[in-house]
Amino acid sequence: MPDQLNRRCRALACALPSDAAFSHWTAAALLGVPSRNCPSIHVVLAPRTVLPQRRELVVHGRALLPEDIDSVDGVRVTSGARLYVDLAEYLTPAELVAVGDAVLRQHLTDADALAERVVAAARRRGVARARDCLGRLDARAQSAPESAVRYWLTSHDLPPPTPQLEISDERGRVVAHADLGYEEWRVLIEYEGRQHGAGEQFDRDVERYSRIAAQGWLVIRFGREQLRRPQVMIQRVRQALLSRGWRPPPRM
Secondary structure (H helix, E strand, O other): OHHHHHHHHHHHHOOOOOOOEEOHHHHHHHHOOOOOOOOOEEEEEOOOOOOOOOOOEEEEEOOOOHHHEEEEOOEEEEOHHHHHHHHHOOOOHHHHHHHHHHHHHOOOOOHHHHHHHHHHOOOOOOHHHHHHHHOOOOOOOOOHHHHHHHHHHHOOOOOOOEEEEEEEOOOOOEEEEEEEEEOOOOEEEEEOOHHHHOHHHHHHHHHHHHHHHHOOOEEEEEOHHHHOOHHHHHHHHHHHHHHOOOOOOOOO
């Protein structure tokens, strides 16, 4: 898909003004940032009286700063920081956190540059959401579902879990890495994609979880169905933490 999209964008770029850059979901796909699938091609360019019109194009007339431009195999795309700001208007907070985590993880921007770009976008739609999500971003997250789970937990008065938590045995040897975890209460959270139920991966997971359990950890596993019902995830993690001695802070 990225190669096919890159070819489409290269062909379209020949008919676009020189200041145009591929943006929004198109930029996300080209940059390898997980987000919603969008069949249309999105571009952004400086506002002008007449914008390019093609059937497959969605054109956004907005100013572009020099730092807003990146390149993927010779194709002009918006930068990671600009991508975060552009998508803030359209994504849910959980989806936006996943995008922010990804641009940080892939070194498409850094936290300071991202914060500066959000400040510069002060009057844009979605900027309040972008600003609110900044403090929830974590470059250690390895997948969009993991980012979404972390968002839901931290937005409902639960302590922030540590992404990619190392699990060690009694000799100090690392036996596993968990998607998310609470070391103080020895509670782990794992998101399982469909690949975890098949063949050798299933056998590896059985071995991995038995090693983790042997070290006294409680593991909560979520899949796509639970991700659609965040209140279920929140309640189960809350119950697990309470069972391990966590107590919620007193309400003010």
